[in-house]
Amino acid sequence: xxxxxxxxxxxxxxxxxxxxxxxxxxxxxxxxxxxxxxxxxxxxxxxxxxxxxxxxxxxxxxxxxxxxxxxxxxxxxxxxxxxxxxxxxxxxxxxxxxxxxxxxxxxxxxxxx
Amino acid sequence: xxxxxxxxxxxxxxxxxxxxxxxxxxxxxxxxxxxxxxxxxxxxxxxxxxxxxxxxxxxxxxxxxxxxxxxxxxxxxxxxxxxxxxxxxxxxxxxxxxxxxxxxxxxxxxxx
Numbered sequence: 001x002x003x004x005x006x007x008x009x010x011x012x013x014x015x016x017x018x019x020x021x022x023x024x025x026x027x028x029x030x031x032x033x034x035x036x037x038x039x040x041x042x043x044x045x046x047x048x049x050x051x052x053x054x055x056x057x058x059x060x061x062x063x064x065x066x067x068x069x070x071x072x073x074x075x076x077x078x079x080x081x082x083x084x085x086x087x088x089x090x091x092x093x094x095x096x097x098x099x100x101x102x103x104x105x106x107x108x109x110x111x112x113x
Numbered sequence: 114x115x116x117x118x119x120x121x122x123x124x125x126x127x128x129x130x131x132x133x134x135x136x137x138x139x140x141x142x143x144x145x146x147x148x149x150x151x152x153x154x155x156x157x158x159x160x161x162x163x164x165x166x167x168x169x170x171x172x173x174x175x176x177x178x179x180x181x182x183x184x185x186x187x188x189x190x191x192x193x194x195x196x197x198x199x200x201x202x203x204x205x206x207x208x209x210x211x212x213x214x215x216x217x218x219x220x221x222x223x224x225x
Contacts, residue, residue: 002156035215043157043200043215090156100147100204104156 003027006091006105014113018079021108025072025093031055032074033094033102034066038087049074081112117201122220131188133219135201138182143205146177146184149215151198157215160199161186188221196223 003026013019025032034046045058049068060066063081068074078085088109092102118136125131137146145164149157161168163175163184174187188195200218 002158004156037215042217043151088154092156100145100202101159101162102149102157103159107154107156109154 002103002105004091004093004103004105006089006108008108009106010109010111012111012113013081015081015083017081017112018077019081019110021076021078021089021091021110023074023076023091023093023105025074025091026095026103029093029095029103030072031094032068032072033092034060034074034076035090035092035104036087037090037107038084041087043090046076078110083112086110086112117203119199119201119219121217122222124222124224125191126224127192128190131191131195131221131223133186133188133199133201133221134183135186135203136183137201137203140181140203141205144203145205146175146181147202147204148173148175148186149200149202151200151218157200191221191223193223193225196221 005024007022011019030051033048035043036046037043046060047066048056052068063079066076088107090104090107092104094102145162147162148160150160151157161170161173161175163177165177168175176185198218198220200215
C-alpha cells in the first residue's frame with residue numbers, strides 16, 4: 001500500500017459527460033501528480049500541484065482540469081468526455097526534497113462508452 | 114529532458130539474475146536515475162534510485178558507470194512475482210522530471 005488513495009476505482013460513463021476523480025496523497029506529501037495511462041500511449045504526465053498551486057503542466061487537454069485543496073487532496077475533472085479518454089488515471093504524491101521518488105495510487109479505471 | 118532507451122521485453126526463469134539496461138546519453142548533471150515497477154492495473158512502484166556508482170536495497174541493485182550514460186537494474190534470483198513492467202526514468206526537479214513519459218518500459222516475464 002503506497003498510502004495514496006484514489007476514488008473511485010472504476011468509473012463507467014457516456015460520451016459528453018463530466019466526471020471527477022479524487023486523490024488523497026500520503027500524509028505529509030505536498031505534491032500531487034496526475035498521470036494518464038492508455039494501452040497505446042504509456043504513462044503520460046498530465047499536471048502537478050504543490051501545496052495548492054499548479055507547479056507543472058504536461059499533455060493535459062483543455063477539457064481536463066485539476067485542483068489541489070487546502071487539505072492537500074486533489075481532484076481531476078474530465079469534461080465533454082470522448083471514447084479516447086478511456087484510460088487508467090493515476091495520482092502520485094511526493095515529499096518536497098525527496099528527490100524524484102513518486103508514490104502512486106492504485107488508479108481509477110475510466111471507461112467512456 | 115533525458116531520453117531513455119530500454120529493451121521492450123525480457124524473459125527469464127525463476128532463480129536467475131536479471132539485468133535490465135537503460136541508455137540515457139543526454140543525462141544532465143543534476144539528473145537522478147530512478148526505476149519503477151508496474152504490475153497490471155496497478156500504479157508504478159518505486160524500486161531504486163541512484164546518481165552514480167552502485168546502489169543496493171532489499172529488492173534490487175542499480176549500477177551506474179562513471180559517465181552515467183547508462184544504468185543497469187539488477188534483480189537477484191527473480192521469482193514469478195517479479196513479472197512486471199520496469200521503467201527507467203532520468204531527471205530532476207531542474208529538468209522537469211515530472212513531465213517524463215514513462216514510455217513502454219521493459220516487460221519482464223519470469224517463467225517457472
